[in-house]
Amino acid sequence: xxxxxxxxxxxxxxxxxxxxxxxxxxxxxxxxxxxxxxxxxxxxxxxxxxxxxxxxxxxxxxxxxxxxxxxxxxxxxxxxxxxxxxxxxxxxxxxxxxxxxxxxxxxxxxxxxxxxxxxxxxxxxxxxxxxxxxxxxxxxxxxxxxxxxxxxxxxxxxxxxxxxxxxxxxxxxxxxxxxxxxxxxxxxxxxxxxxxxxxxxxxxxxxxxxxxxxxxx
Ligand SMILES: [Fe+2]
Ligand SMILES: [Fe+2]
Numbered sequence: 635x636x637x638x639x640x641x642x643x644x645x646x647x648x649x650x651x652x653x654x655x656x657x658x659x660x661x662x663x664x665x666x667x668x669x670x671x672x673x674x675x676x677x678x679x680x681x682x683x684x685x686x687x688x689x690x691x692x693x694x695x696x697x698x699x700x701x702x703x704x705x706x707x708x709x710x711x712x713x714x715x716x717x718x719x720x721x722x723x724x725x726x727x728x729x730x731x732x733x734x735x736x737x738x739x740x741x742x743x744x745x746x747x748x749x750x751x752x753x754x755x756x757x758x759x760x761x762x763x764x765x766x767x768x769x770x771x772x773x774x775x776x777x778x779x780x781x782x783x784x785x786x787x788x789x790x791x792x793x794x795x796x797x798x799x800x801x802x803x804x805x806x807x808x809x810x811x812x813x814x815x816x817x818x819x820x821x822x823x824x825x826x827x828x829x830x831x832x833x834x835x836x837x838x839x840x841x842x843x844x845x846x847x848x849x850x851x
Contacts, residue, residue: 681769686701693732699810700726700727700728702813707722716798724802728772728779731760732760757781761776775798778803779806783803797837800833800834801837804827808847819847824839
Protein backbone atom coordinates (compact mmCIF):
# COMPACT_ATOMS: atom_id res chain seq x y z
CA UNK A 635 0.00 0.00 0.00
CA UNK A 636 1.23 3.48 -0.67
CA UNK A 637 0.24 6.88 0.50
CA UNK A 638 -0.57 9.96 -1.47
CA UNK A 639 -0.35 13.39 0.10
CA UNK A 640 -2.47 16.17 -1.29
CA UNK A 641 -2.74 19.70 0.04
CA UNK A 642 -3.23 18.75 3.68
CA UNK A 643 -5.17 15.52 3.17
CA UNK A 644 -3.57 12.11 3.24
CA UNK A 645 -5.19 9.22 1.42
CA UNK A 646 -4.08 5.60 1.33
CA UNK A 647 -4.03 4.06 -2.09
CA UNK A 648 -3.06 0.58 -3.24
CA UNK A 649 -0.24 0.94 -5.72
CA UNK A 650 0.32 -1.57 -8.41
CA UNK A 651 3.12 -3.95 -7.56
CA UNK A 652 3.05 -6.73 -10.07
CA UNK A 653 -0.46 -8.12 -10.16
CA UNK A 654 -2.44 -6.95 -7.18
CA UNK A 655 -5.60 -9.00 -6.76
CA UNK A 656 -7.40 -6.28 -4.84
CA UNK A 657 -6.55 -3.61 -7.33
CA UNK A 658 -7.51 -6.00 -10.09
CA UNK A 659 -10.92 -6.48 -8.53
CA UNK A 660 -11.41 -2.79 -7.88
CA UNK A 661 -10.44 -1.93 -11.43
CA UNK A 662 -12.62 -4.67 -12.82
CA UNK A 663 -15.67 -3.51 -10.87
CA UNK A 664 -15.02 0.04 -11.84
CA UNK A 665 -14.62 -0.92 -15.45
CA UNK A 666 -17.75 -3.00 -15.56
CA UNK A 667 -19.89 -0.38 -13.90
CA UNK A 668 -18.63 2.24 -16.30
CA UNK A 669 -18.88 0.21 -19.48
CA UNK A 670 -22.24 -1.29 -18.56
CA UNK A 671 -23.70 2.10 -17.94
CA UNK A 672 -26.52 2.86 -20.38
CA UNK A 673 -24.49 5.93 -21.27
CA UNK A 674 -22.37 3.75 -23.52
CA UNK A 675 -23.73 2.82 -26.91
CA UNK A 676 -23.72 -0.87 -27.83
CA UNK A 677 -21.09 -0.42 -30.51
CA UNK A 678 -18.75 1.55 -28.30
CA UNK A 679 -19.13 -0.90 -25.42
CA UNK A 680 -18.35 -3.84 -27.69
CA UNK A 681 -15.38 -2.04 -29.18
CA UNK A 682 -13.99 -1.17 -25.73
CA UNK A 683 -14.51 -4.70 -24.40
CA UNK A 684 -12.81 -6.23 -27.41
CA UNK A 685 -9.86 -3.84 -27.14
CA UNK A 686 -9.47 -4.40 -23.39
CA UNK A 687 -9.71 -8.15 -23.83
CA UNK A 688 -6.82 -7.99 -26.25
CA UNK A 689 -4.81 -5.84 -23.87
CA UNK A 690 -5.54 -8.19 -20.99
CA UNK A 691 -4.02 -11.07 -22.93
CA UNK A 692 -1.09 -9.23 -24.52
CA UNK A 693 -0.11 -6.49 -22.09
CA UNK A 694 -1.61 -6.43 -18.60
CA UNK A 695 0.04 -3.10 -17.77
CA UNK A 696 -1.62 -1.47 -20.74
CA UNK A 697 -4.98 -2.90 -19.68
CA UNK A 698 -4.67 -1.38 -16.19
CA UNK A 699 -3.41 1.88 -17.63
CA UNK A 700 -6.33 2.19 -20.06
CA UNK A 701 -8.90 1.55 -17.33
CA UNK A 702 -7.07 3.93 -15.02
CA UNK A 703 -7.06 6.73 -17.61
CA UNK A 704 -10.76 6.10 -18.30
CA UNK A 705 -11.58 6.50 -14.61
CA UNK A 706 -9.59 9.73 -14.44
CA UNK A 707 -11.50 10.84 -17.54
CA UNK A 708 -14.79 10.38 -15.68
CA UNK A 709 -13.62 12.81 -13.00
CA UNK A 710 -12.18 15.27 -15.51
CA UNK A 711 -15.44 15.29 -17.47
CA UNK A 712 -17.34 16.38 -14.35
CA UNK A 713 -14.91 19.19 -13.48
CA UNK A 714 -14.70 20.58 -17.01
CA UNK A 715 -18.33 19.97 -17.95
CA UNK A 716 -17.45 17.58 -20.77
CA UNK A 717 -19.76 14.95 -22.21
CA UNK A 718 -19.13 12.06 -19.83
CA UNK A 719 -20.05 9.31 -22.27
CA UNK A 720 -17.75 10.61 -24.98
CA UNK A 721 -14.93 11.32 -22.54
CA UNK A 722 -14.95 7.83 -21.02
CA UNK A 723 -14.77 6.29 -24.46
CA UNK A 724 -12.06 8.66 -25.69
CA UNK A 725 -9.93 8.05 -22.61
CA UNK A 726 -10.24 4.27 -22.53
CA UNK A 727 -9.34 3.97 -26.23
CA UNK A 728 -6.46 6.48 -26.30
CA UNK A 729 -3.79 3.76 -26.66
CA UNK A 730 -5.80 1.42 -28.92
CA UNK A 731 -3.08 1.91 -31.55
CA UNK A 732 -0.78 -0.30 -29.50
CA UNK A 733 -3.03 -3.26 -30.25
CA UNK A 734 -1.99 -2.85 -33.89
CA UNK A 735 1.72 -3.18 -33.16
CA UNK A 736 2.03 -5.96 -30.55
CA UNK A 737 4.78 -7.63 -32.52
CA UNK A 738 6.95 -4.49 -32.25
CA UNK A 739 6.51 -3.99 -28.51
CA UNK A 740 7.60 -5.94 -25.45
CA UNK A 741 5.07 -7.11 -22.88
CA UNK A 742 6.47 -5.34 -19.85
CA UNK A 743 5.98 -2.12 -17.92
CA UNK A 744 8.87 -0.17 -19.38
CA UNK A 745 9.80 -0.22 -23.05
CA UNK A 746 13.43 -0.41 -24.12
CA UNK A 747 14.65 2.62 -26.10
CA UNK A 748 14.09 0.76 -29.37
CA UNK A 749 10.60 -0.33 -28.36
CA UNK A 750 9.78 3.21 -27.29
CA UNK A 751 10.79 4.54 -30.69
CA UNK A 752 8.69 1.87 -32.37
CA UNK A 753 5.73 2.62 -30.11
CA UNK A 754 5.56 6.16 -31.50
CA UNK A 755 3.40 4.94 -34.37
CA UNK A 756 0.56 4.11 -31.97
CA UNK A 757 -1.25 7.50 -32.07
CA UNK A 758 -1.54 7.33 -35.86
CA UNK A 759 -2.56 3.67 -35.86
CA UNK A 760 -5.10 4.39 -33.11
CA UNK A 761 -6.47 7.25 -35.17
CA UNK A 762 -6.92 4.99 -38.18
CA UNK A 763 -8.58 2.19 -36.18
CA UNK A 764 -11.05 4.57 -34.52
CA UNK A 765 -11.73 6.61 -37.64
CA UNK A 766 -12.56 3.46 -39.58
CA UNK A 767 -15.26 2.70 -37.00
CA UNK A 768 -16.64 6.23 -37.28
CA UNK A 769 -15.51 7.20 -33.75
CA UNK A 770 -14.22 10.57 -34.90
CA UNK A 771 -13.64 12.47 -31.66
CA UNK A 772 -11.91 9.47 -30.08
CA UNK A 773 -9.77 9.20 -33.23
CA UNK A 774 -8.59 12.79 -32.87
CA UNK A 775 -7.87 12.34 -29.17
CA UNK A 776 -5.81 9.21 -29.87
CA UNK A 777 -3.88 11.08 -32.55
CA UNK A 778 -3.12 14.08 -30.32
CA UNK A 779 -2.50 12.55 -26.90
CA UNK A 780 1.30 12.66 -27.20
CA UNK A 781 1.46 16.09 -28.83
CA UNK A 782 1.41 18.02 -25.54
CA UNK A 783 4.99 17.52 -24.49
CA UNK A 784 8.46 18.80 -25.44
CA UNK A 785 9.31 15.74 -27.58
CA UNK A 786 5.85 15.46 -29.03
CA UNK A 787 4.77 12.96 -31.64
CA UNK A 788 3.48 12.64 -34.26
CA UNK A 789 4.20 16.08 -35.68
CA UNK A 790 0.93 17.94 -36.12
CA UNK A 791 0.03 19.01 -39.64
CA UNK A 792 -2.78 21.31 -38.56
CA UNK A 793 -1.16 23.35 -35.83
CA UNK A 794 -1.55 23.07 -32.09
CA UNK A 795 -3.49 20.15 -30.66
CA UNK A 796 -6.73 20.95 -28.82
CA UNK A 797 -7.07 21.51 -25.07
CA UNK A 798 -9.34 18.46 -24.83
CA UNK A 799 -6.48 16.16 -25.76
CA UNK A 800 -4.30 18.20 -23.38
CA UNK A 801 -6.46 17.04 -20.48
CA UNK A 802 -6.23 13.46 -21.71
CA UNK A 803 -2.48 13.90 -21.95
CA UNK A 804 -2.34 14.90 -18.28
CA UNK A 805 -4.38 11.88 -17.17
CA UNK A 806 -2.19 9.67 -19.36
CA UNK A 807 1.05 11.10 -17.99
CA UNK A 808 -0.19 10.93 -14.41
CA UNK A 809 -1.29 7.32 -14.76
CA UNK A 810 1.91 6.20 -16.50
CA UNK A 811 4.34 8.12 -14.28
CA UNK A 812 2.83 8.03 -10.82
CA UNK A 813 0.25 5.30 -10.48
CA UNK A 814 1.95 2.38 -12.13
CA UNK A 815 5.35 3.25 -10.68
CA UNK A 816 3.90 3.59 -7.19
CA UNK A 817 5.35 7.08 -6.78
CA UNK A 818 3.82 9.75 -4.63
CA UNK A 819 1.96 12.55 -6.29
CA UNK A 820 2.59 15.56 -4.14
CA UNK A 821 3.80 19.06 -4.88
CA UNK A 822 6.94 17.71 -6.51
CA UNK A 823 4.74 15.58 -8.77
CA UNK A 824 2.80 18.68 -9.69
CA UNK A 825 6.07 20.48 -10.48
CA UNK A 826 7.20 17.56 -12.63
CA UNK A 827 3.95 17.61 -14.60
CA UNK A 828 4.33 21.34 -15.10
CA UNK A 829 7.84 20.95 -16.44
CA UNK A 830 6.79 18.11 -18.74
CA UNK A 831 3.62 19.84 -19.88
CA UNK A 832 4.54 23.54 -19.99
CA UNK A 833 1.47 24.47 -22.04
CA UNK A 834 -0.93 22.97 -19.53
CA UNK A 835 0.04 24.78 -16.33
CA UNK A 836 -3.43 26.12 -15.58
CA UNK A 837 -5.08 22.79 -16.26
CA UNK A 838 -2.68 21.01 -13.93
CA UNK A 839 -3.51 23.50 -11.17
CA UNK A 840 -7.24 23.11 -11.77
CA UNK A 841 -7.07 19.31 -11.69
CA UNK A 842 -4.85 19.32 -8.63
CA UNK A 843 -7.09 21.76 -6.76
CA UNK A 844 -10.18 19.71 -7.59
CA UNK A 845 -8.55 16.55 -6.27
CA UNK A 846 -8.57 14.77 -9.63
CA UNK A 847 -5.18 13.26 -8.95
CA UNK A 848 -6.44 11.36 -5.94
CA UNK A 849 -7.78 7.85 -5.94
CA UNK A 850 -9.86 6.65 -3.03
CA UNK A 851 -10.86 3.05 -2.59
FE1 LIG B 1 -0.08 6.64 -25.77
FE1 LIG C 1 -1.40 5.99 -22.47
